Amino acid sequence: MIQKLIANIKKTNAPIVVGLDPMMKFIPGQIQKAAFSEYGETLQGAAEAIWQYNKGIVDAVYDLIPAVKPQIAMYEQFGIEGMIAFKKTVEYCKEKGLVVIGDVKRGDIGSTSEAYAVGHLGKVTVGENRIAAFDEDFATVNPYLGSDGVKPFLKVCQEEKKGIFVLVKTSNPSSGELQDRLIDKKPLYEIVGEQVAQWGSECMGDAYSYVGAVVGATYPEQGKLLRRVMPKAYILVPGYGAQGGKGADLVHFFNEDGLGAIVNSSRGIIAAYQQEKYARFGAENYADASRQAVIDMREDIAQALAAR
Amino acid sequence: MIQKLIANIKKTNAPIVVGLDPMMKFIPGQIQKAAFSEYGETLQGAAEAIWQYNKGIVDAVYDLIPAVKPQIAMYEQFGIEGMIAFKKTVEYCKEKGLVVIGDVKRGDIGSTSEAYAVGHLGKVTVGENRIAAFDEDFATVNPYLGSDGVKPFLKVCQEEKKGIFVLVKTSNPSSGELQDRLIDKKPLYEIVGEQVAQWGSECMGDAYSYVGAVVGATYPEQGKLLRRVMPKAYILVPGYGAQGGKGADLVHFFNEDGLGAIVNSSRGIIAAYQQEKYARFGAENYADASRQAVIDMREDIAQALAAR
Numbered sequence: 003m004i005q006k007l008i009a010n011i012k013k014t015n016a017p018i019v020v021g022l023d024p025m026m027k028f029i030p031g032q033i034q035k036a037a038f039s040e041y042g043e044t045l046q047g048a049a050e051a052i053w054q055y056n057k058g059i060v061d062a063v064y065d066l067i068p069a070v071k072p073q074i075a076m077y078e079q080f081g082i083e084g085m086i087a088f089k090k091t092v093e094y095c096k097e098k099g100l101v102v103i104g105d106v107k108r109g110d111i112g113s114t115s116e117a118y119a120v121g122h123l124g125k126v127t128v129g130e131n132r133i134a135a136f137d138e139d140f141a142t143v144n145p146y147l148g149s150d151g152v153k154p155f156l157k158v159c160q161e162e163k164k165g166i167f168v169l170v171k172t173s174n175p176s177s178g179e180l181q182d183r184l185i186d187k188k189p190l191y192e193i194v195g196e197q198v199a200q201w202g203s204e205c206m207g208d209a210y211s212y213v214g215a216v217v218g219a220t221y222p223e224q225g226k227l228l229r230r231v232m233p234k235a236y237i238l239v240p241g242y243g244a245q246g247g248k249g250a251d252l253v254h255f256f257n258e259d260g261l262g263a264i265v266n267s268s269r270g271i272i273a274a275y276q277q278e279k280y281a282r283f284g285a286e287n288y289a290d291a292s293r294q295a296v297i298d299m300r301e302d303i304a305q306a307l308a309a310r
Numbered sequence: 311m312i313q314k315l316i317a318n319i320k321k322t323n324a325p326i327v328v329g330l331d332p333m334m335k336f337i338p339g340q341i342q343k344a345a346f347s348e349y350g351e352t353l354q355g356a357a358e359a360i361w362q363y364n365k366g367i368v369d370a371v372y373d374l375i376p377a378v379k380p381q382i383a384m385y386e387q388f389g390i391e392g393m394i395a396f397k398k399t400v401e402y403c404k405e406k407g408l409v410v411i412g413d414v415k416r417g418d419i420g421s422t423s424e425a426y427a428v429g430h431l432g433k434v435t436v437g438e439n440r441i442a443a444f445d446e447d448f449a450t451v452n453p454y455l456g457s458d459g460v461k462p463f464l465k466v467c468q469e470e471k472k473g474i475f476v477l478v479k480t481s482n483p484s485s486g487e488l489q490d491r492l493i494d495k496k497p498l499y500e501i502v503g504e505q506v507a508q509w510g511s512e513c514m515g516d517a518y519s520y521v522g523a524v525v526g527a528t529y530p531e532q533g534k535l536l537r538r539v540m541p542k543a544y545i546l547v548p549g550y551g552a553q554g555g556k557g558a559d560l561v562h563f564f565n566e567d568g569l570g571a572i573v574n575s576s577r578g579i580i581a582a583y584q585q586e587k588y589a590r591f592g593a594e595n596y597a598d599a600s601r602q603a604v605i606d607m608r609e610d611i612a613q614a615l616a617a618r
Contacts, residue, residue, distance in 0.1 A: 044441070045434075073418075075418060075422045075425035075429070082393055082394055085393050089390060110381075117333075117383035117384050117386070130351055131352070133353055135390075144415075146452055147480050148488055148489070150482045173419065174456065176459070183494075190491070190498070197487075
């Protein structure tokens with residue numbers, strides 16, 4: 003699947019992943035109104051609004067981008083109905099040829115991580131059958147429990163040719179509270195980065211491994227160091243746009259081959275119509291605003307890479 | 311909810327939580343057969359088997375125990391149908407008067423952790439309505455992202471009088487890879503323990519805080535230290551039984567008042583009938599075996615506490 007991700011990036015010339023994180027406040031009024039009039043102001047109504055909103059965005063941008071990253075929390079908060087919208091979104095994006103990164107940040111002790119790996123990337127055994135449940139292409143994984151919690155994901159990745167992105171240095175303001183603390187003079191994130199490189203060496207695609215890392219755009223210096231520590235790991239870079247990361251901050255996350263990183267933008271794309279810059283589109287044409295925001299982001303990254 | 315947990319512990323005289331982690335290999339053949347003959351060897355069939363199995367155990371032990379801890383991964387691996395079984399299990403246990411600890415180990419950047427907090431402990435806003443989705447009483451939380459990822463849970467806990475258990479020192483063999491590393495001469499778990507004490511000081515019940523911690527029974531010395539670092543935090547102690555923790559290892563997790571810790575056992579209770587010790591019950595009477603295992607565990611802990 004890392005090969006498919008790279009092929010999609012080369013085809014679109016856009017190292018971009020659109021974060022499908024549908025908060026209700028982003029969803030245009032007409033979509034909410036239609037969903038609520040059909041299902042009421044219920045979890046089912048919310049899930050329908052999410053699904054229609056996502057579908058509009060995906061239809062408008064799928065030819066421009068290699069991948070999407072639905073954040074499962076934004077669906078899970080609406081319970082079973084929300085999870086159904088998550089699953090529909092994953093399936094629809096895969097039908098459109100997109101790579102789907104499930105931003106699930108799971109991680110637990112061995113037997114439990116195995117269940118998460120099976121449920122999100124693999125197939126669960128029921129009697130004589132093996133059945134895929136959520137079936138994303140990649141999942142994000144939390145490393146706090148150590149190798150026990152990561153290795154079951156590696157096993158499923160090897161079987162299914164899928165991949166993971168391990169949280170290394172997250173984009174949020176407080177990520178340094180633990181991740182920046184020095185251990186034998188190295189920050190914790192560097193130690194996790196070394197583990198990612200190690201885990202990845204057991205799961206190589208061609209030039210890149212199935213084991214990637216999450217490093218926030220908001221921490222470009224750390225990105226520079228981690229790029230060297232994990233040369234074969236694809237870096238998933240959140241924090242561009244709404245969280246403050248800029249195109250120029252991103253160059254250190256890429257390798258010399260122009261590959262090695264994929265930059266996420268969520269609200270900057272999916273709620274573009276709410277920005278002054280794209281207000282001319284209006285809520286009716288929110289998906290067109292998203293398309294324009296993707297084009298602008300692609301240009302911003304291309305310029306930054308050309309200027310390095 | 312911490313008050314209800316403590317009241318339930320005092321009432322039952324059993325600082326025990328039963329981990330409802332229904333792996334297919336634990337579920338007696340007759341239950342699988344009935345479920346599969348109704349729904350086929352499908353996700354729905356698996357979910358029905360899980361639900362019937364759980365119900366049998368809960369009916370057999372609910373009067374003896376204060377709380378249950380369903381591990382969501384064991385449901386999530388069966389997709390939407392599994393999540394429905396999770397929700398039914400949560401609801402049923404609450405009807406039986408049990409405190410429900412959702413072992414979800416969620417944690418993300420602020421806005422995303424807020425969605426998890428709302429979905430598992432709070433109420434999500436849909437139009438004019440506020441609706442509870444999964445509605446557990448407690449949730450487990452991963453601290454790797456720092457305060458940003460924990461504070462949205464605290465906010466919901468304050469609003470809803472619910473609680474969390476933050477992963478501090480997990481029970482698995484590799485937990486030390488990151489958690490034991492020394493930072494300014496202190497292990498990382500101690501630093502997280504200090505944060506738990508700090509977060510908890512903002513969310514006090516009576517004697518104990520809404521913010522508890524997860525510390526594995528497999529690490530009794532670390533438990534001793536952490537008991538001092540977080541005197542007001544309830545400690546959720548996994549790793550007893552199948553993972554190797556013994557009654558005598560548990561005493562350090564409790565305070566002098568006999569409170570302050572609740573010990574989890576999952577397969578040791580729910581799959582007791584598969585142990586030689588309880589084989590006399592047979593698969594037909596698996597729930598009776600679980601009941602006997604709870605009684606024995608209660609006795610083991612009481613003896614250890616009496617001997618200290």
